[in-house]
Amino acid sequence: MATAxxxxxxxxxxxxxxxxxxxxxxxxxNRSVREIADGMAVSRPAVSQHLKVLKSAGxxxxxxxxxxxxxxxxxxxxxxxxNWLEGxxxxxxxxxxxxxxxxxxxxxx
Amino acid sequence: xxxxGSFDPNSVRKSxxxxxxxxxxxxxxxxxxxxxxxxxxxxxxxxKAIDAIVEPFSGGRWYERGEDGSTCDWGxxxxxxxxxxxxxxxxxxxxxxxxxxxxxxxxxxxxxSGNNSTRVExxxxxxxxxxxxxxxxxxxxxxxxxxxxxxxxxxDAAEKxx
Numbered sequence: 001m002a003t004a005x006x007x008x009x010x011x012x013x014x015x016x017x018x019x020x021x022x023x024x025x026x027x028x029x030n031r032s033v034r035e036i037a038d039g040m041a042v043s044r045p046a047v048s049q050h051l052k053v054l055k056s057a058g059x060x061x062x063x064x065x066x067x068x069x070x071x072x073x074x075x076x077x078x079x080x081x082x083n084w085l086e087g088x089x090x091x092x093x094x095x096x097x098x099x100x101x102x103x104x105x106x107x108x109x
Numbered sequence: 110x111x112x113x114g115s116f117d118p119n120s121v122r123k124s125x126x127x128x129x130x131x132x133x134x135x136x137x138x139x140x141x142x143x144x145x146x147x148x149x150x151x152x153x154x155x156x157k158a159i160d161a162i163v164e165p166f167s168g169g170r171w172y173e174r175g176e177d178g179s180t181c182d183w184g185x186x187x188x189x190x191x192x193x194x195x196x197x198x199x200x201x202x203x204x205x206x207x208x209x210x211x212x213x214x215x216x217x218x219x220x221x222s223g224n225n226s227t228r229v230e231x232x233x234x235x236x237x238x239x240x241x242x243x244x245x246x247x248x249x250x251x252x253x254x255x256x257x258x259x260x261x262x263x264x265d266a267a268e269k270x271x
Contacts, residue, residue: 099145100137104129
C-alpha cells in the first residue's frame with residue numbers, strides 16, 4: 001500500500017543520525033549542499049547522498065535558484081498526517097471490532 | 110474496512126461492521142476502551158498505560174491511566190448520546206503531546222443494522238488545525254522513540270489492511 005510504503009521510507013530515511021542532522025538543518029529554510037555541509041563532520045558528496053535519500057523518501061524538495069540547487073522540507077505535512085491517521089484508525093477499529101464481538105458471544109447470541 | 114463519503118482532506122472517515130448488538134458495541138467502545146485500544150503503542154504519558162477511560166457524560170474527560178496511577182488527558186467528551194453517537198475532542202498535537210487548545214474532533218456513530226449487527230462510523234475531522242501547527246508536524250519526522258515506533262507499527266497495520 002502506497003501510504004504504508006511512504007511512511008516506512010520516511011522512517012528508514014530518518015533512521016540514520018547523519019541524515020536526521022541534514023534534515024534538521026533544512027528546518028530553518030532552504031539551503032544549498034555547501035550550506036548544509038558547512039560545520040558538519042561529513043563531506044559534501046556524503047551530504048549529497050543523504051539528500052538524495054531524503055528526497056526519494058518524499059521528505060524534501062529541490063528548488064532551482066539560478067545555478068544553485070536549494071533543498072527544503074516538503075511542506076506536505078497534513079497529507080502525511082492524514083495518511084498516518086488512516087492506518088491508525090484501521091488498526092484501532094479492528095481491535096475494537098474483535099473486542100465487541102467477543103463480548104457479544106459472551107453475553108450469548 | 111472502508112473509507113466512505115465524499116473526500117475531505119481535513120478529515121479521515123472509517124466505517125466497520127461489527128457482529129454485536131448496538132448497545133454492546135457502545136458499551137465496549139466507551140466502558141471497555143482499555144481492553145482494545147493499542148495502549149502498548151498509543152499512549153501519551155511517561156508511565157506504562159494500563160487503561161483508557163471515557164467519562165460517561167458530556168463534558169467528561171477522555172484520558173489514559175498509567176500503572177503508577179498517573180493520568181494523562183487525551184481530550185474531552187463533547188457529546189454523549191447512548192447508544193448511537195459519541196463526540197470526542199482529541200487534543201494530542203502532532204508531536205505527540207497533550208495540547209488542550211488543539212481540539213480536533215472524533216465523531217463515532219453506532220448504527221444498528223439488525224440481527225445483532227452494528228455499523229460503526231468514525232470521522233476524525235478538523236485536521237487542518239494540525240496544519241496551523243506545521244512546525245510541530247515537521248518535528249514528527251524528526252523524533253526518535255515512541256512516535257517513530259508508533260509509525261512503524263501502524264505502517265505494518267496499514268499494510269495488512271491495504
